[in-house]
Amino acid sequence: MARRTATPPGPPEDFTEHIIDVDVSHEMQGSFLEYAYSVIYARALPDARDGLKPVQRRIIFQMAEMGLRPDRAHVKSARVVGDVMGKLHPHGDASIYDALVRLAQPFSLRLPMVDGHGNFGSLDDGPAAPRYTEARQSPAAQVMTTGLDEDVVDFVPNYDNKLTQPEVLPAAIPNLLVNGAAGIAVGMATNMAPHNLVEVIAAARHLVAHPQATLDDLMRFVPGPDLPTGGKIVGLDGVREAYLTGRGQFRTRATTRIENVTAKRKGIVVTELPYLVGPERVIEKISEGVKNKKLVGITNVVDLTDREHGLRLVIEIKTGFNPDAVLEQLYRFTPLEDSFNINNVALVDGQPRTLGLRELLVVWVEHRIVVVRRRSAFRLAKRTERQHLVEGLLIAIADIDEIIQVIRTSDDADAARTRLREVFDLSEPQAEYILELRLRRLTRFSRVELEKEQAQLALEIAELTAILADDARLRAMVSAEMADVARAHGTPRRTILLDSAGTGATSIGATNATPLQIEDGPCWALLSGTGLLARTGDDRAPTRAGDRHRHDALRSSVLATTRGDVGAVTSHGRLVRVPVLHLPALPPTDGAPSLSGGVPVSEVVALEPGERVLALASLDADAPTLALGTAAGVVKRVAAGDAPANKDAWEIIALKPGDEVVGAVAVSDDDELVFISSEAALLRFGAATVRPQGRLAGGMAGIKLAAGQRALFFGATSTTALDDEDEPGYAVVTIAGSQAALPGTQPGSIKTTPFAAYPAKGRATGGVRAHRFLRGEDTLLLGWVGLAPPRATGAAGQPLPLPPVDPRRDGSGVTLPAPVHAIG
Template sequence: MARGKTQQEPEDFEEHILDIDVGDEMRSSFLEYAYSVIYSRALPDARDGLKPVQRRILYTMNDMRLFPDRGHVKSARVVGEVMGRLHPHGDGAIYDALVRMAQSFAMRLPMVDGHGNYGSPDDSPAAMRYTECRMAAPAVAMTASIDEDTVEFRPNYDSRELEPAVLPAAIPNLLVNGASGIAVGMATNMAPHNLVEVVAACRHLITHPDATLDDLMRYVPGPDLPTGGTIVGLDGIRDAYESGRGSFKMRATARIEPVGRRKGIVVTELPYNVGTEKVIERIKQLVQSKKLQGISDVKDLTDREKGTRLVIELKNGFVPEALLEQLYRQTPLEDSFGINNVALVDGQPRTLGLKPLLEVFLGHRYDVVRRRSQYRRGKAADRLHLVEGLLIAILDIDEVIQVIRSSDNAGQAKERLIGVFELSEAQAEYILDMALRRLTKFSRIELEKEQSELQRTIEELDAILSDEQLLKKVVSDELAEVAKTFGTPRRTVLLQSAGSAAIEAQKMSVEVADEPCFAFLSSTGLLARTANADPLHTGGGRANHDVIVSAVATTARGEVGVLTSTGRLVRLGVLDLPAIPATAGDPNLQGGVPLSALLSLDAGERALALCTLTTEGPGLALGTRLGTVKRVNPEVLSKDEWEVIRLADGDEVVGAVQLQTGREELCFITSDAQLLHFGADGVRPQGRTGGGVAGIRVAHGSRVVFFGVVDPQDGAVVVTVSGSSSALPGTEAGSVKVTPFGEYPAKGRATGGVRCHRYLKGEDTLVFGYAGAGPARAAANSGVPVELPAAEGRRDGSGIPAGQPIDAVAGPVAVRLGLDVAPGTES
């Protein structure tokens, strides 16, 4: 019998054999695999900027109510919940995604608040059983209103639960945090950006749908990397914003400073995705292979308190600037980033430029706000229906009770209530379920109040649903609130060219004549000089990025001083500054060099102004945070730096200017909106060790926000920006006002001045002030220009909403230098 069964088996098997073409099978299987990788793993959705695993992590944490005000839980618990419910691809992939969303050096706006060892650019994190996590505040904004029918849901892998196809995403996450992933046949690599700049571009696009790329790049000039550093060369960035593909170079932020008895290179910021160990390993390889000479030691002093600090000690006899240039060329201190903006749009992978990326996100937000408004209107209408039924019942409560008591059962009571009082079935059921404590006079008053509030809510929601412009305004206002809540200042410096100022100075040191020129300092900390002094005499130009906050006349082989907020004056050679093209009017310093590359500033110390080093003239004028003013006698020491004022504890210099005649008007503006100006000749000059005299009387709890010099003959203006003292610095646009300087009368020194700004609702302080030559130009923290209103404000008037937070204001350079400018060309 066994033998007969064996003989029968081949016939049975032949009946189930199917001949197929191996090529077709391979093709079909590969396409299914590629489809799964592209749509379910590697590429982010252009609407919320998240890959499926990231979206599932945030959705699960929201379901687990792991909000920022709750305690941390084990990461393994979150990973297990995600894997069991939504993402059956292994715990390793889920934990890796969770870790990345918690790393501040990988995400510009982290979505997960991690507790424990979450790794570094060189080291992997601890195992998930050791780390803890919860949602970061931005993640709450990403999932806000998800339970209000704002997005579509779809079945999970086993069809037992539903998961969101996309998150509501109140934050433009794809541009802010970037993305990277390798799919099958395609990949994505998107750079992070600054939230405040992206939101400003979104709001501009809402009001100007036909905006060009140049218009949008005024708000988003380039990526803003989590690790800071410098981006060199902006042509590749424009290509990426236009076509979706491009590249740029990232440079570490380094400065030359004494290390013991020698000079060394101190690196404080590294390129994106580059760690200190990678740099150290490469330097050691170059030194051992004799390809790099002059380095004696490399120390990694990075810690959580001071941040990145890589110290490269140099041997005697080597030029630090030349070695730094070699390090940029041969080590990861300079790295490239290839932009490839591939994301899913309507389920299809597309390569997107800047404007399409913003349009897709805004379209998603329009849809979310529309669906949320419909949902809320439905809820309000249902509640209003029940409240109206309750009011009917309370008005005839005795008859309602009689009807219920005389009914045989609940069903009969419901039918009789519907018939007698013309109620709906829902209203009747709600009345039957009502507690007796609601049958009070006070409850009736509450119900009538709730009725009017619900009617008003429904009217507001109907207006949003029926008016497209109002809906767009809601989206714009919500984006402004997001930027105010989560926005931070720009970390990455943008440079137009890759030229090294130090190397160029060495190459040109023999060729450059000691001709007159101007040295400039911009609001973003860039230094540069013009090739000669002639172009500024003609006026007529205007920079399209950044503003010049300080300018002095000097010579190409001369020296200038840099005045800082700690009262230091630091000597700086003009030849070390890069020469920028000779353009008419205010120059554009995008080709300048960061001040940190030439000077070493202490933590919290800021460069305020440039000055000439001379023992002639009326000297300098300084104003401090606590209202002290000082005129400094001209004095030049044989040192690299020296103090020019003795500061009291808790005080700092807020403004420093070089006087031209000694008869200018000195001006203070305080945070409680007081302005005082008086003649500089009323302040007795002191030596550098003096502590100054009383300038303005500052009220308790207030401070000086501006000190400067004003020449009323230059069409001077006063710019004031009000805001809330509870807002994070640099996140609130505030209200801006521009007023002719002549509106403010002069007062005696050491008085309180006159009122210069009236607050609007919600404002209680001046966050910025400026007084000086007009017409004034403003810039944001990133250097992006901010439009100012006309100089028509009243002395004690209020401002109008600013486009974005103002970080610096300055007048025309030529006017401030006292040059002859043709009428109408100074702007």
């Protein structure tokens, strides 16, 4: 086939016909390749350096050019869309507004780049029109554009060559990992999961300090994605595969808990949904499942979501059905459990590549090094130029009379400039600057100011020169700036990582009224360091598992029965009744159970704002007394088994205003009680010196604290364990750091010491020093006493290495590679 074209007819004498034969297949191939190239490079795939597609980059840049900073008022989204379309992105207002809306949605991005005002949509509904919504930069977007005026990136022409735009943003935030990305190009696509900013920057800083770090090293800091809507990630094998190869899959689960809807009926309350799953979609799938007989035991689904309390879906269960079994069916047949396919495709040096976690971090770290180097070179040039002008000004002020005489006797400005250069040996910029000088700058005070400025410029030039000449100093500067960003914009982890889903009822059976029965029997109720609750399938004690735990550390355990109750001791001095049946059963193993199969405390225990669960306690009448220690140094023993039969929660200590419980443990008169304070003092004394009191008593003095100090840890040791030759004894772990740092961001220095190195003192004394502070340290971040060997974990339960035992009780610590969240 051929295509025939002809020139338009003109005057008869100028008419010329041109017939061109074109191969249609060749024409289609060329046109398709041009289209594919445009989609891949200019629309669908993000740049690995700043994690932005071109339209997103142009929106953020143009908002910065418009001065829409976080401290300014919002403007109509239509105005932003118009400016972006008219100056940078001539592809229609719909595509620009869609990109702007996603940048403002907190359920789509872990760290939104646009601060939206108005209806920017939900997971089930679209946004309002751009004439109804308003927008401005978020603080994170301002960090993304910082330094654009200092030649840190290259600028390229816009579509009509009248303006310029940045080829890539400086991106002080690792946006591609923090916010993820999704896009469909031609022949390829990208789908990247969001992560936690603090964890990603911690891994990047480790990579800056150790360029040869392996994936396992980096996963100590980034154990898995952190989704904007929270929820749980079940199974981490797919996550590791994605971090290694750039492709993988993991399952996300909703956050649920079982509550009493009425006096006799239970319900499943959903407070967090999987990523990008809306409540209306869940309700629709549940309705379809009930109609198709795939789901039984459900009477109603009520959406109680509001702006004040957030998401709340209540799934009412028929009387006689096991809520745990119904929940398993919901996971199977509804989006309460969903899968996320990771496909980390991004542009690197203009080419699409599939990247693992290490490669993504390397690209961003190298980009930040280039940005900081270019910024330092720009600042050095500016300060050198200014220093040159200041030197000329000082010459002018010293010889001001001659300067004025030369200027007055010159015929014009050019002659004056030439004579100034010849008479005073000035450069042309210096002479020009003197000619434009205002007379008020010639005062004595101005000379003092100029001399100070000259000295300051000399210091800054020396500093910048040293940074550019020393790669180690440049990397240290990049790492420090990363830490500042994490401190300013970091938030706690929202998504819980679970190695496995645990076990539960797997089928509901027939639709009769017979409930699924769970046999009663002895078991252990467990509380992990990251706040997960679970129970074992038998009565084998889990407390001596040590390093055999694959995930998380054990904080507290108590022997119970499957259909019995245990008590949860909280920081507000309350004891909350917890049915053991509500805790997921861990699968039986030959060694220690993996605590990652548990559920968060908040799903089982109704807590007040700011309240934390510290330990579990037995509610049996013959249970040992419960010892409590508070931040103010108060100690108390109380009978935990003396529980009101008609209450689900009750006070066990009267706290003074501002005080809170920091530890709780079951003890006998032969045990010893231990306090560790923030000033690194450890006090051990006999439990027999503390007489048991009633539930409403306020306790007695435990440790003497200095002004402004507080107790960090309270626990107990058993003399039986200390005397047993088969037991390894007790260990003391202390971590020191700075009070000025953001909690959870500084690793600190750690020390592990045998408990026997600390002498016993009397109750209500100050104890002995347990840790010597290094420079920059002024407080203990964490203290712990327990059976050796101790186990440290991060915020997501990942294991962290501990240094060898230090026999010195008052020695200093060893710097940690990552922040420790819990020790067990």
